Structures are given as structure tokens and as C-alpha cells.
Amino acid sequence: GGKRRGGQKLRAADIMIAVRTSRKFHQSRLALLLATWIPRARVQTIVFTDGEDKELEKTSGITMVQTHCPPVHSSQALTCKLASEYRTFLHSGRRWFCHVDDDNYVNPRALSDLLARYRSSEELYLGRASLDHPIEATERIGNKTRSVNFWFATGGAGFCLSRALAVRMLPWVGGAALAGASERIRLPDDCTLGYIVQRWLHVALTPCPLFHSHLENLALIPASRLSAQVTLSYGVIDNRTNVVNLRGPFSISEDPSRFHSLHCLLFPDTSWCPRQVH
Ligand code: UDP
Numbered sequence: 703g704g705k706r707r708g709g710q711k712l713r714a715a716d717i718m719i720a721v722r723t724s725r726k727f728h729q730s731r732l733a734l735l736l737a738t739w740i741p742r743a744r745v746q747t748i749v750f751t752d753g754e755d756k757e758l759e760k761t762s763g764i765t766m767v768q769t770h771c772p773p774v775h776s777s778q779a780l781t782c783k784l785a786s787e788y789r790t791f792l793h794s795g796r797r798w799f800c801h802v803d804d805d806n807y808v809n810p811r812a813l814s815d816l817l818a819r820y821r822s823s824e825e826l827y828l829g830r831a832s833l834d835h836p837i838e839a840t841e842r843i844g845n846k847t848r849s850v851n852f853w854f855a856t857g858g859a860g861f862c863l864s865r866a867l868a869v870r871m872l873p874w875v876g877g878a879a880l881a882g883a884s885e886r887i888r889l890p891d892d893c894t895l896g897y898i899v900q901r902w903l904h905v906a907l908t909p910c911p912l913f914h915s916h917l918e919n920l921a922l923i924p925a926s927r928l929s930a931q932v933t934l935s936y937g938v939i940d941n942r943t944n945v946v947n948l949r950g951p952f953s954i955s956e957d958p959s960r961f962h963s964l965h966c967l968l969f970p971d972t973s974w975c976p977r978q979v980h
């Protein structure tokens with residue numbers, strides 16, 4: 703773990719959770735989040751997308767930002783969305799910027815408990831270390847290349863930046879700078895962020911195992927520990943579904959992502975969760 707000097711009382715409005723999505727996922731992935739954790743984190747959440755959906759914005763009551771980024775899965779398009787999230791965070795004046803993908807479940811209580819252990823006035827980059835060693839990349843400046851090593855947080859598990867770090871990052875992330883950095887090392891947005899934080903700002907990643915992406919085997923998280931995790935996810939590994947291991951209350955066919963079951967574990971007072979047996 704990182705430094706824990708004192709920590710800080712946090713209100714919901716001190717945190718910005720940026721959810722990255724795409725118009726094509728509004729009715730599927732985003733709808734699942736809107737049916738589960740997002741209503742429990744209304745104050746924190748802003749959705750970043752690439753196509754208008756006035757209807758959804760109205761029915762959900764959640765702020766949606768039109769990034770005008772291309773609606774594709776390219777590294778450029780995803781970097782464009784991350785840069786938009788960053789700009790919105792800087793203007794927001796909030797203390798913590800947390801990014802998640804639209805296949806993440808965020809436990810707002812666990813997130814708030816985690817961040818309260820730190821100070822947003824210190825330069826912090828919190829997330830799940832993507833590898834158990836630094837990534838080796840090739841940096842190209844002009845026609846010179848050199849090998850660089852750095853740690854980065856898996857974007858698909860979510861990560862958080864303190865305001866102090868985000869502010870100092872401006873020359874490297876503002877305007878077209880993030881896109882430039884991504885081109886310079888030819889790696890995706892999450893690697894690029896790690897590169898900027900470690901190589902240009904000399905801040906170390908604070909590794910946090912409470913963030914989870916679908917790149918890891920989610921069934922290995924003990925059911926008794928699920929409620930302590932900050933983020934979870936769902937997906938496919940080697941043609942097999944990769945989801946958290948929860949018996950119920952909903953079946954795999956009713957709830958393939960397991961997010962409804964997880965939500966009832968965390969928020970049993972939700973109207974559509976089965977009443978608890980006394
Ligand atoms: N995404 C996007 N535009 C696209 C496809 C994906 O913004 O055309 C977003 C998606 O909503 C998610 C993130 O990029 O937040 C990662 O996409 P996905 O989970 O499909 O792929 P992964 O990188 O996890 O394999």
C-alpha cells in the first residue's frame with residue numbers, strides 16, 4: 703500500500719466517476735449499470751459517450767457528456783474519451799478523478815472508503831498494477847527511439863487520480879498532448895497514462911488490488927470478499943464467461959453478468975431484490 707497520512711473526510715461530491723461508453727452500448731452495457739450501481743452514485747457519476755441519447759439522459763437523470771470522439775474501439779478514440787473525462791474533471795473542482803469502463807461495477811462505499819485513506823492534495827495514481835513487472839515500451843521522439851519501463855494501472859479495472867496529480871498532468875494530458883504521448887509510445891490509453899505519470903511526473907503507481915477487470919479470473923475472488931472490492935467486471939476469457947462467483951439470488955441465465963446478484967448483496971434494500979428471509 704501507499705502512504706496513509708491521516709486521510710480525509712470525503713463527500714460524494716468530492717469524487718468524479720467517469721464511465722466511458724459508446725452509443726452502441728447504451729441499451730446493453732450502460733443500461734445494466736443504470737439498473738444497478740449508478741443510481742447509488744448519482745452525485746459522483748458522469749457518463750462519457752459518443753452519440754446523443756436525450757431519452758436516456760432524461761429517464762436516467764444522469765449527466766451525459768458528448769465527447770465527439772469517434773465511435774470505435776481504436777486506441778485513438780479511447781484516448782480521445784479519456785482526455786474529455788480529464789478536462790471535465792479539471793473544471794469540476796472535485797478532489798478525485800476515477801475512470802471506469804462500461805463493463806465495471808463500482809461499489810461507491812468501497813471507493814469512498816479507499817479514497818478517504820489518502821489525501822487528494824498529494825500526487826496519487828491508484829489502480830490495479832497491470833502486470834507483475836513494469837511494461838517495456840519504445841519511446842519515439844523525433845527520429846530517436848529508446849526503451850522505457852514503467853508501471854501502469856489496467857484501465858479496464860478502473861483507476862483514480864488525485865486532484866494534485868491531475869493538475870500537474872495538464873501539460874501532458876491537456877489539448878492534444880495525451881494523443882501525442884499515446885502516439886509516441888504506440889500503446890493504449892491506460893499504458894499512456896502510466897507512462898506520463900511515472901516517466902514525466904515521477905510519481906509511482908499506488909497498487910490497489912481492490913480494482914478488477916475481466917482480464918483476471920473473477921471467479922477466484924472469494925464470495926465473502928466481494929462486498930469489499932472497489933470495482934468488478936464481467937467478460938469472456940478463452941471462450942468461457944468470466945464473472946464473479948455468486949450463487950444468487952438470480953440465476954446465470956437471468957443475470958449473466960452477475961451484476962444484479964452482486965447489487966442485491968451490496969444493497970439488499972433495492973426494490974427488485976428478493977426480500978430477505980428472517
Ligand atoms: N468503447 C468505446 N467505443 C467503442 C468500443 C468500446 O468507447 O467503439 C469503450 C467501452 O464502452 C469500454 C471501453 O471502451 O468502456 C473498453 O471496451 P471493451 O470493454 O469492449 O473492450 P476491452 O478493451 O475491455 O477488451
Ligand code: MN
Pocket residue numbers: 803805858916937
Ligand atoms: Mn472491457
